[in-house]
Every structure is written in C-alpha cells, then in structure tokens.
Amino acid sequence: MARNYELDDTDRKILALLIEDAKIPYTEIARKVHVSGGTVHVRMARLEELGIVKGATLKLDYQKLGYGVSAFLGIYLLKSSVYASVVEQLREIPEVVSIHFTTGAYGVFARLVCRDTQHLRDVLHDKVQLIEGIERTETLISLEEAMNRAIQLQ
Amino acid sequence: MARNYELDDTDRKILALLIEDAKIPYTEIARKVHVSGGTVHVRMARLEELGIVKGATLKLDYQKLGYGVSAFLGIYLLKSSVYASVVEQLREIPEVVSIHFTTGAYGVFARLVCRDTQHLRDVLHDKVQLIEGIERTETLISLEEAMNRAIQLQ
DNA sequence: GTTGAAAAATTCCGCCG
DNA sequence: CGGCGGAATTTTTCAAC
Numbered sequence: 616m617a618r619n620y621e622l623d624d625t626d627r628k629i630l631a632l633l634i635e636d637a638k639i640p641y642t643e644i645a646r647k648v649h650v651s652g653g654t655v656h657v658r659m660a661r662l663e664e665l666g667i668v669k670g671a672t673l674k675l676d677y678q679k680l681g682y683g684v685s686a687f688l689g690i691y692l693l694k695s696s697v698y699a700s701v702v703e704q705l706r707e708i709p710e711v712v713s714i715h716f717t718t719g720a721y722g723v724f725a726r727l728v729c730r731d732t733q734h735l736r737d738v739l740h741d742k743v744q745l746i747e748g749i750e751r752t753e754t755l756i757s758l759e760e761a762m763n764r765a766i767q768l769q
Numbered sequence: 770m771a772r773n774y775e776l777d778d779t780d781r782k783i784l785a786l787l788i789e790d791a792k793i794p795y796t797e798i799a800r801k802v803h804v805s806g807g808t809v810h811v812r813m814a815r816l817e818e819l820g821i822v823k824g825a826t827l828k829l830d831y832q833k834l835g836y837g838v839s840a841f842l843g844i845y846l847l848k849s850s851v852y853a854s855v856v857e858q859l860r861e862i863p864e865v866v867s868i869h870f871t872t873g874a875y876g877v878f879a880r881l882v883c884r885d886t887q888h889l890r891d892v893l894h895d896k897v898q899l900i901e902g903i904e905r906t907e908t909l910i911s912l913e914e915a916m917n918r919a920i921q922l923q
Numbered sequence: 924g925t926t927g928a929a930a931a932a933t934t935c936c937g938c939c940g
Numbered sequence: 941c942g943g944c945g946g947a948a949t950t951t952t953t954c955a956a957c
Contacts, residue, residue, distance in 0.1 A: 620833060620834075622834075630827065630829070633826075633827050634826055634827050634829070635824075635826075636824050636825060636826075637791055637792065637824075637825035637826050637827050638791065638792075638824070638825045640931080640932055640933085641932075641933070641934095642931080642932060642933085643932095650943075650944090651943065651944050651945070652932080652933080652934090652944095652945090653934085653935085653936095653943070653944065653945075654942080654943055654944075656933075656934065656935090657942080657943080665833065666830055666833060667829060667830050667833045667834060668827055668828070668829060668830075669827075669828040669829065669830055670789075670790050670791075670792070670827070670828045671790060671791035671792045671825055671826065671827050671828060672787075672788055672789075672790075672791050672825065672826060672828055672919055673784065673787050673788050673791050673822055673823075673824070673825050673919075674822070674823040674824045674825060674826055675784070675788070675821060675822060675823065675919075676820055676821050676822075676823055677920065679774060679819065679820060679821045680774075680776075680821060680922070682920055685869070687841070687869075687871070687878065702915045702916070705916075706915075706916055709920075709921045710920075711916070712916075712917070712918055712919065712920055713914065713916055713917045713918070714914070714915040714916040714917075715839070715841075715911040715912075715913065715914055715915065716911065716912050716913040716915060717841070717909045717910060717911050717912060718909065718910045718912060719907075719908075719909045719910075721909070723915075724841065724909060724911070728920045753873075754873075755871045755872065755873045755875070755878060756871060756872040756873075757869040757870065757871050757878070758869075758870050758871060758872060759869065759870040760867065760868070760869055761856045761860075761868040761869065761870060761877075762856070762859075762860055762865070762866075762867055762868040763866070763867045763868075764866055764867070765826055765827075765829075765866065766831065766836055766863075766864075766866055766882045767863045768834070794950075794951055794952085795951075795952070795953095796950080796951060796952085797951095804924075804925090805924065805925050805926070806925095806926095806951085806952080806953095807924070807925060807926075807927095807953085807954080808924055808925075810952075810953065810954085811924080
C-alpha cells in the first residue's frame with residue numbers, strides 16, 4: 616500500500632516543476648529537463664497510471680473568496696470502533712476539508728474552512744455536534760495562515 | 770485585505786470545474802458553462818489579476834512518493850512577540866508545509882510531512898527544537914489521512 | 924461576450940540508438 | 941525498450957466586432 620516507486624531524476628524534476636505550476640506546457644518542461652516533449656508526456660502518463668499523480672487543482676486565495684476562517688478540530692470519540700462511521704459523517708459536511716486519524720488524545724483530527732466565525736459556529740453546532748459517536752471536540756481557530764505549500768521533493 | 774470580490778455564477782462554475790481538474794481545456798469548460806472559450810479565458814485572466822487564482826498544482830499521493838508520515842505541531846511560544854521570527858525559522862524547514870497562527874493554548878500550529886517516523890523525529894529534534902523563541906511543542910502524528918479535498922464553492 | 928484565425932501545445936506513432 | 945522527432949489534432953490566445 617505504502618510502496619515506494621522507482622522514480623528517476625527526470626520524473627522528480629518534472630514533478631517539481633509541475634508542483635510549482637501545473638499549467639506550464641510539457642514542451643517547456645522538456646526544454647528545462649533536457650528531454651523531448653514526448654518523453655514528458657510518457658512519464659506523466661506513467662505517474663498517473665501508478666496513482667502518484669492524482670490530478671491537478673487550482674491554488675486559490677480563500678480569504679479573497681470569502682472563506683477567511685479556518686479551524687482545526689480535535690475530536691474525542693466515545694469509543695474507537697466508531698471511527699469509520701464518524702469519518703463518513705464528517706465527509707458529508709462540505710466545510711470539512713481534511714480528516715486525519717491521529718495519535719494522542721484525539722481520535723480524529725479535522726480541518727474546516729468557513730466564511731466567518733458565525734458560519735464556523737453554525738457548522739460546529741448544527742452539524743458536527745450532531746454526529747453519533749463523538750464525545751466532545753476542541754476547536755483551534757486559525758487567525759492567519761502564515762504559509763501553505765506543497766512538499767519539496769528531495 | 771479580506772475583501773469579498775464580486776463573482777458571478779459563471780466565475781463560480783468555472784472555478785468549481787477547475788478545482789476538480791485544473792487541466793481540463795477552457796474550450797470544454799466553455800461548453801459546460803454555456804459561454805465561449807474567449808469568455809472563460811477573460812474570466813480566468815481577471816481572477817488571476819485579482820489574486821483569487823494564484824496558480825495550479827498537482828494532486829499527489831504522498832504515501833506513494835515515500836512521504837507517508839504527516840504530523841501536526843502545537844507550538845508554545847516563550848512570548849508572543851517572537852511569533853514573526855518563529856514563523857520565519859519554520860519556513861526554512863522544508864518538511865514544514867503549513868503554518869497557522871491560532872487561538873487557544875498554542876501560539877503557532879504547523880503541519881509537517883516526513884518520509885517516516887524516524888525522519889519526523891530527526892526534524893523535530895535537529896530543526897524544530899533549535900528554533901529560538903519556542904518554549905515547547907506537542908506533536909500529533911497522523912496515522913492516516915482519511916480525506917483531503919478543496920473547499921466546495923457554494 | 925462572441926467570433927474567428929494565427930500561434931502554440933498536445934498527442935500519437937513510426938523510427939532509431 | 942525507452943527516448944526522439946515530426947505531423948495531425950486540439951487548445952490557447954488575442955484582436956475586431
């Protein structure tokens with residue numbers, strides 16, 4: 616499941632460039648990596664085939680889109696067997712953007728993105744608190760996202 | 770700073786499609802949104818001009834890339850005035866992918882992505898613990914990322 | 924906001940080292 | 941076999957309306 620695939624230097628260089636900007640043309644990547652455009656195409660097709668590349672998405676300024684409040688939620692479960700069910704129910708909430716199963720006090724750790732603190736309050740009260748299997752939650756409101764980037768390969 | 774820009778339904782539909790897959794051609798978006806290709810182009814140019822769209826990036830399976838361990842770090846600061854300096858120093862650590870200024874006990878909350886628990890241990894001990902201004906940290910290791918998605922517009 | 928046409932990129936395939 | 945190069949198709953890009 617967590618296998619490590621054989622990636623060569625060309626693969627990593629291609630990925631590093633596309634992580635920075637997924638819209639740069641393959642022909643330009645080809646020039647920078649010193650291979651042909653066809654090769655970039657073949658390498659990307661293989662990386663997608665392997666499931667390493669799952670697609671591309673936009674980098675957005677959520678603040679400017681009106682989603683200025685983000686929060687982390689530490690969730691205490693009534694018993695650990697409800698994990699899968701709680702995840703399913705969290706997934707149904709559009710404001711939940713990521714869910715982690717973590718070590719430590721919390722069983723589940725989630726991140727929410729909301730328009731404002733009122734919206735966050737509503738989501739917590741009307742959606743999260745109603746989920747079966749949750750004992751209680753601790754909320755950490757992010758007042759400012761000082762940084763957010765993709766991992767650097769190598 | 771946190772202004773709300775006027776986006777119409779067309780803008781939102783275009784963004785929603787590109788969030789799903791930033792590589793679909795503007796011509797295809799045009800068909801789905803019932804406008805011309807030129808209009809999609811103009812709308813995206815404006816959204817980039819406004820800074821709402823900051824670019825595009827790849828969606829990757831970090832597990833398969835050999836980065837299977839992710840952790841959240843609650844950081845207690847010696848005094849709140851060191852915030853900016855601590856953020857600067859965290860930014861220098863390649864394994865740190867996001868930094869938040871939060872309410873609650875921690876002054877700073879960060880996320881790290883590492884190859885394995887040994888790598889995480891090394892980063893915490895050799896890099897994070899050396900930062901001036903940090904009193905102590907609490908680590909939450911994510912054993913599994915059950916979900917990770919972009920926010921849904923509307 | 925649309926159209927249409929030039930420029931560029933993608934994509935595929937036969938060939939070669 | 942993996943990489944290269946060229947050609948057909950599609951997309952991007954932009955000016956005129």
